[in-house]
Amino acid sequence: MIRYLTISFLVSLFFVSCSLKTTEGLRQVHFNETEVENPYFLNPEIDYVYKAKIAIYKKNFGGILIIKKIGPESHRVVFTTEFGSKLFDFQFEGDTFTKHFVVEDLDKKFIVNILKDDFKLLVDEKANILAVYESEKQRIYKTQREDRFNFYFIEDESEKLQKIVNTSKTKEIVAIDFTASEENIAETIAIKHNNIKLTIHLEKFKKE
Numbered sequence: 594m595i596r597y598l599t600i601s602f603l604v605s606l607f608f609v610s611c612s613l614k615t616t617e618g619l620r621q622v623h624f625n626e627t628e629v630e631n632p633y634f635l636n637p638e639i640d641y642v643y644k645a646k647i648a649i650y651k652k653n654f655g656g657i658l659i660i661k662k663i664g665p666e667s668h669r670v671v672f673t674t675e676f677g678s679k680l681f682d683f684q685f686e687g688d689t690f691t692k693h694f695v696v697e698d699l700d701k702k703f704i705v706n707i708l709k710d711d712f713k714l715l716v717d718e719k720a721n722i723l724a725v726y727e728s729e730k731q732r733i734y735k736t737q738r739e740d741r742f743n744f745y746f747i748e749d750e751s752e753k754l755q756k757i758v759n760t761s762k763t764k765e766i767v768a769i770d771f772t773a774s775e776e777n778i779a780e781t782i783a784i785k786h787n788n789i790k791l792t793i794h795l796e797k798f799k800k801e
Contacts, residue, residue, distance in 0.1 A: 614765055615744050615758050619726035619733060628719045629734040629745045631754060632777040635718060637662040643782070643795035645672060649704060650790045654680060658795055660716060668716040685713055707791060711784055714743065714759055715769060731755070741766065764788075 634641055645658035656674040663669050667686040673679050682693035690709050699705070720736035720743060727733070734745040746756040757769040770783045784793035 613760060613763060615760055616726055616733075616735075619728055622725050622727050624722060624725035626722055626725070626734075629722055629736060629747075630719050631715075631717060631745070631757070633754070633771065633773065633779045634660050634662055634668060634716050635777070637664075639778075641778070642798040644798055646792075646794045647672070648790070648792045649699075652698065654699070656680060657798065666718060670712050670716065681708065683709065683712060685716055707786075707789070710759075711767065711769075711793065714757060714767070715782070715784070720745070 639662075641660040643658045643660075645654075645656055647654045654672075656672060659669075659671045659673075661669045661671075663684075664686070667684070670681075670683045670685070671679065672681045679694050679696065681695045681699055684691040684693060690713070692705060692709075695705060699708070720734075720738070722734050723737055723742075724735040725732065726735070730749055732747050732749060734747070736743045736745065740761070742760045742762070744756075744758045744760065745754060746758070747753065748755050753771075753773045755771055755773075758765055759767045765787050767784065767786045770781075770785075771779045772781045773779050778797065779795075780797045782793075782795040784791075784795075786792070
């Protein structure tokens with residue numbers, strides 16, 4: 594009997610430890626939608642310009658980040674110092690990634706791959722829905738990219754995208770938090786990793 598209880602406890606502990614924090618307390622619901630949309634970088638007429646701070650372990654970089662939609666499912670992401678010197682220049686076209694330039698301090702395969710994944714997640718326009726969850730104030734759409742899952746948190750009242758969480762099957766890897774204006778422009782963006790010391794903070798550039 595004691596052995597049975599011990600095994601039952603270990604099994605339950607295993608499933609609790611493997612449960613995904615992102616969906617805790619949410620209820621799964623039926624859905625008819627096929628895709629979820631990120632509305633923030635869709636307009637090719639707008640240069641999305643942000644004051645940027647990127648912290649990677651003990652290195653800090655500050656400057657201006659520009660995101661530009663340059664074609665169907667195609668975006669250019671350029672990070673410069675405030676004096677105009679390039680720090681990196683990336684292009685995303687569908688699933689194709691092009692590294693046009695990366696400054697030496699950032700040009701490490703590990704770092705470039707993380708930045709590539711972060712900004713790919715940020716500018717991806719649409720994703721196919723696998724499941725839908727609800728909380729009291731949000732509707733959450735689960736999607737998949739390769740061996741990872743992305744959860745899009747959309748506020749019920751405003752219908753604005755508030756957060757994207759990238760996960761494995763059991764752990765949250767990175768979260769992107771948005772605050773947005775009425776014009777579907779993200780005023781602030783915060784990207785934070787849970788497994789490495791990397792954060793990105795973007796604040797919409799306002800002309801004085």
